[in-house]
Amino acid sequence: MTRKGTAKLDELRKIEGQVQTFWESNKVFEANVPLENSETIQKYFVTFPYPYMNGRLHLGHTFSLSKCEFSVGYERLKGKLTLWPFGLHCTGTPILASADKLSRECKEFGCPPVFPPEASKPSADIEAVTPAQGKSKKSKAVAKAGGAKFQWQIMESLGMENNEIAKFKDPEYWLTFFPALAVDDLRKLGVKVDWRRSFITTDANPYYDSFVRWQFLTLKKQGKIQYGKRYTIFSAQDNQPCMDHERTVGEGVVPQEYTLIKLKVISEFPSKFSCLNQLKVPIFLVAATLRPETMFGQTNCWVHPDIDYVGVKSIQQSCILICTQRAAQNMAYQGILDPLRPGHIDIVANFKGTDLLGLKVKAPLSSYESGVFVLPMMSIRSSKGTGVVTSVPSDSPDDWVALQDLIKKPAFRTKYNLLDSMVIPFEPIPIIETPGLGSLPAVTIVDQLKIQSQNDRDKLQEAKEKVYRVGFYDGIMLVEKYKGLKVNSVKKLIQDQLVETNDAIIYYEPENLVVTRGGDEAVVALCDQWYLDYGSEEWKTEVRKAVANLSATDEIRRGLYSTVDWLHEHACSRTYGLGTRLPWDDKWLIESLSDSTIYMAYYTIAHLLQGGSLDGRKPGPLKIWPEHMTPEVWDYIFLGIGDPDDLVKINRHSSLSVPMLKRLRKEFLFWYPVDLRVSGKDLISNHLTYYLYNHTAIWPNDPNLWPRNIRANGHLLLNSNKMSKSTGNFLTLADAVEKYSADGVRLALADAGDSLDDANVKEEMAEAGLLRLYSLLDWFNMTLEILNDSTLQQKSNYRTGAYTMHADFVFENEINHTIELADKAYAAQEYREVLKIVFYELQAHRDRYREVCQGSVHTNLIRRYMNIQLLLLSPICSHVCEHIWINLLNNKTSIFCEKWPELSCPVDRILLLQGRYIDDTAHAFRLQLKQYQSSKSFKSSKFVGSHSVTQFIPPSDAVVWVAKAYPxxxxxxxxxxxxxxxxxxxxxxxxxxxxxxxxxxxxxxxxxxxxxxxxxxxxxxxxxxxxxxxxxxxxxxxxxxx
The missing domain is CATH 1.10.10 (Arc Repressor Mutant, subunit A)
Structure with a gap:
């Protein structure tokens, strides 16, 4: 379907504006707790992670929140009192960092800035990496900025004028500008949100600020918050921890622990590094390993010939360490180099990998006590570990194959000036007995898989995974002291042994690439900080109970359990950014993943405290001032601790009263817990898990207040490709509604997908949906014109009275069946299936009914179809359905004040089969007729004058054969x-x-x-x-x- 012009779009947009005005003026989506008998009313409370307010909402946000939107519409029709509030997140570093960047740009280049021609081009430091490494380092950052280098250019890309951009140097301006746009964009989508409860975060909102301070005081009182040094993903540029929301690449990435094996150089360096030979301090190559228990099997050490390495001073270790500069950067923030100067690196020498080949080193725990040699390995990456790798060919297929390449290829050895004595004598050392693979498992599996060289990457990966899986979990140690013990039980013991003998160092780096919003590659730093003790086994036990009680898919549940298993301490404080100050140490700010875990409780009373004022600058209906919301008051509202009479007496000069406090407590108890939390799947490993942690901590003795249901969805593709500003494949919510109408967008979102797999919004679907919606509206207009005029009814052969045709009963039955199917699909939150049932199939049933009746339809059935069509479709295409319901069907109240339709009679399964049998048979007859018409028997020829003319002879009758059973x-x-x-x-x-x-x-x-x-x-x-x-x-x- 192709749209010509914008008349249909304009008509739908006009209708949507009118419907939204009707909803607002009639307060259709404002949810109020009944003053009496509230315990008899079923409620439904749904929330969505509040989006970050440093830009316009886009289709990715909209897809996730659409699941809340459709769910609320359905549950309201099912008779529940529904609440969907919507907050706006401003906590964190991005807003302040962007404001500061604008200020720096204006200071350096003027206001408005005049950038040098070269400087205004997209940044050239975007590293391209090999396919094995994944995507380019900053591809996601570039996609978000659309390729712009400067913050001013990013703001220009949003369509802003220079005088407007200059205002964004003030971070406070961001807190008024983008939240207002977000609310406006969502209103134009027609979401069923109670906007009285909306708010922004940070200390700019005194009510929310007070609430978060209470939350952290409560957690600290319970011992959930501690202070000390912790390994943390860190931005050297910002000089503070870098949390998930402050990254353009690497959300969810955590510090990975390695054991640095110190390989002491015991031979002389080449002559060009003769100065190193004069040093009185030892020099070590440091190899990062995840398997310290295999160090007994070292036969050599690997470096990449073409990688750059540095020798750096370590005051802490009293030596020189050789590694990549990237690894040195991580070490510098972990106290390994100079504990008194975090981040400082003192480089004494720069090497190419070729400069290190042939060096003799002492390998701790190896049977080759006189030393092993540094050899070349071409698969080493500078982006992982230290660029130096230990070689254990007995248990590492990669090491065994690389060593064999050197042994079998003399020319390879010659190329790097390696003597035979450096390679050939070093045989694999049996250190672990691996079930099914013996004492030299790497050698065995390489033979089994017929791996020929280091280029057999897929086979090597398969071999590596099998040897590790079987060896680590079922392998038995063969070396003395640990002989007979299982491998997985001795790993920590051997690591401790190596550290105690000063043969190893504990080292961390990000498990994958992390790029901060400032553009620098993050490191792991050992920081003094306040942290939430998510590693506590006692706390984990409670969270596992919460996961077990959740209504969630198996995949989500597994993801939550897995996260709880590995999760450890989480830094909850920072020194830079926007947010709430720690109440007991105000030089620290609470970071953005930590002030967003129980704010759903705040929604329950926000409308009474700050109703309608996003920043809480003026009190809400109860006229309570924020300074009177003390920790004791919050304790009463959310924990039921204390007596309201006592609270009022203590605060007798405050704006509090006993009825107010009781009402706030009642509001919370009515709405809580959260019935549904919807989120993207990328938040399972952080926000959603923290959400459960904090609920179990704040309400430890009341699991009835813990979350009931979590639903996650995949990432959103647009037209089967990733959304990206840099490629132009990108749609903001505002642009999508402008282009396809609100209901067109909603229809496309419902069709996009419902699982954890990536979903796909197709613009052609939004376009076709717009046209189909207009056609549906057109059909209602024309049909109602007939139904409302008895003369037109007679002319159109519309019937009244009793049902007289078999088709009447079939259509009524199909309507009832559709109600059942739609109920089941909505309850399962399978909205693509809902769309198929209530939009496409129900209209197809209607059209077949009209066709079978040859237009002589029954008025009662057509009216029933109209009501059912609107009710079942209204959660998704809310504007069109509301417009028809109010303006064409002349109902006095919103369609969302109606109840889910009842069946007119039980679904007759035999009648369903009969109706579909007739449809299938009629279809088969049409195919047979078409086939007959194309055959020779359908044609005859006769002569008219001297010309032969073909005559078409239609069939006069047909014989239908009926079989009682299949052949x-x-x-x-x-x-x-x-x-x-x-x-x-x-x-x-x-x-x-x-x-x-x-x-x-x-x-x-x-x-x-x-x-x-x-x-x-x-x-x-x-x-x-x-x-x-x-x-x-x-x-x-x-x-x-x-």
């Missing part, structure tokens, strides 16, 4: 297909499997054998439409029944 060969195929149906009855075995299963029966089928697979395919196609009933050997419908 034996078809019945056999159906039985085999039914026997191999999936457990849930939704998936057939694939054709290859079925062909294999049918092979023994083909001989008995005789000449019909060649039709076996075509019949399988026919059944498969019918299965997709009708489900497993097509596998039944006998029809439940009597084909001869009148």
């Amino acid at each position: 034996t060969w078809q019945a056999q195929i159906l039985e085999i297909m039914a026997a191999n149906l999936s457990d849930d009855g939704k998936t057939l075995a694939d054709n290859a499997t079925l062909a294999q299963l049918l092979r023994p029966h083909l001989k008995a089928m005789g000449r019909m054998a060649k039709r076996a697979m075509p019949f399988v395919q026919l059944v498969r196609e019918r299965f997709l439409i009708h489900g497993k009933q097509v596998l039944q050997l006998q029809l439940e419908v009597d084909e001869c029944e009148d």
Whole structure:
């Protein structure tokens, strides 16, 4: 469907504006706790992670929040009192960092700035990496900025004028500008939000600031917050920890622990580094390993010939350490180099990898006590570890294959000036007995998989995973002192031994690349900081209970359990940015993932404290001033601690009263807990897990207040590609609504997908949806014109009175069945399925009914269809449905004041089958007729004068043959297909499997054998439409029944 012009879009946008005005003036989505009998009312409270306010909302935000939107609409129709509030997040460093960048740019280049031609080009420091490394380092950062280098240019890309951009040098301006736009954009989408409860975060909002301070005082009182040195992802540029929300690349990445093996250089360096030979301090190559328990098997050490290395002074270790500069940067922030000067690196020498080849080093724990040699390995990456790798060919397939390359290729040794004595004598050392692979598992599996060289990367990866999995969990140590012990039980013991003997150092780096919003690559630093003790086993136990009690998919539950298992201390404080100050140490700010874990509780009373004022600058309906919201008052509201009379007496000069306090407490208890939390899947490993942690801590003795349901969705693709400003494949929410209407966008979002897999919004779907919605509106207009005029009804042959046609009963039954199916799909939050049922299939039932009746439809059924169509579709396409409900059907109250439709009678399954049988049969007759019309028997020729003229002779009658049972060969195929149906009855075995299963029966089928697979395919196609009933050997419908 292609739209010509904008008339239809303009009409829908006009309707949407009118409907939104109706909703606002009638306060349709404002949710109020009943003053009496509230305990008898079912409530439904849904929340969505408040988006960050440093830009416009885009389609990615909208896709996730649409799940809340559709859910609220459905639950309201089911008779529940629903609440969907929407907050706006401003905590963190991005806003302040952007404001500061603007200030620096104006100071350096003027205001408005005049950038030098070269400086204004997109940054050239975007590193391209090999396919093995993944995407370019800053691709996501560039995508977000659209390729702009300067903050001023980023703001220009948003369509702002120079005088407007200059205002953003003040971070406070961001807190008024983008939140207001977000609210406006969401209102134009038509979300069912109670806007009285909206707020911004940070200390700019005194009410929310007080709430967060209370939360942290409560956590500290329980011992959940500690102070000390912790390994933390850190921005050297900002000189503070870098939390998830402050990264453009690497959200969810945590510090990875390594053991640095100190390989002491015991031979002389090449002559150009003769100064190093004069030093009186030892020099070590440091190799980062995850498996210190295998160090007994070292036969050599690897470096990459072409990588740059540095020798750096370590005051802490009293030596020189050789590694990549990237690794040295991490060490510098962990006290390994100069504990008194974090971040300082004193480089004494620069090397190429080739300069280090052939050096002899002492390998701790190795059987080769006289030393091993530094050899070349081409697969080492400078972006991981230290660039120096220990070699344990007994248990590492990579090491064994690389060593074999050197042994078997003399030219390779010659190229790097390596003597035979440096390579050939070093045999693998048996250190671990691995079940099924023996004492030299790497050697064994390389032979088994026939791996020929280091270029067999896929096979090497398979070999590596198997050796590690079996060796680490089931392997038995062979070396003395640890002989007979399981490998996984001695790893920590051997690491401790190496550290105690000063042969190793504990070292951390980010487990994957992390790029800060400032553009620098993050490191791991050992910081003094306040942290939430998420590693506490006692706390983990409670969180696991919360996960067990959740309503969530197995995949989400597994993700939450996995995160709880590995999660440790989480830094909750920083010194730079916007937010709330720690109440007991105000030089620290609370970071953005920590002030956003129980704010859902604040929603329950926000409208009474600051109702309608995003920043809380003026009191709400209760006229309570923020300074009177003391920790004791919060304790009463959320924990039920204390007596309201006592609180008022203590604060007798405050704005508090006993009825106010009781009302606030009642509001919280009515709405809590959260019935549904919707989020992107990337938040499972951080925000959603922290959400559970904090709920179990704040309400430790009341699991009834813990979250009930978590739903996560995949990332959003636009037109099957990643959204990116730099490529132009990007849509803000405002642009999408402007282009396709609110309901067109909503329809496309419902169609995009519902699982954890990446979803796909197609602009062509939004376009087609817009046109179909307009067609639906047009049909309602035309049909209501007939229904409202008895003369037109007669002309159109509309019927009244009793149902007299079989089609009437079939259509009524299909409507009832649609109600049942839609109820089930909405409850399962399968909105693509909902759309199929209530938008496409229900209209198809209507059109078939009109076709079968030849236009002589029954007025009661058409009116019932209208009501059901609007009610079932209203959670998704809310504006069109509300417009028709109020303005065309002349109802006095919103469609969202209605109840989910009742069945007019129980669904008759036989009648469903009859109706579909008739449809299928009619379709088959049409195909047969078409085939007949294209055949020679349909044509005859006669002469008119001297010309031959073809005559078309239509058929006069047809014979219908009815079989009571399938032929034996078809019945056999159906039985085999039914026997191999999936457990849930939704998936057939694939054709290859079925062909294999049918092979023994083909001989008995005789000449019909060649039709076996075509019949399988026919059944498969019918299965997709009708489900497993097509596998039944006998029809439940009597084909001869009148």
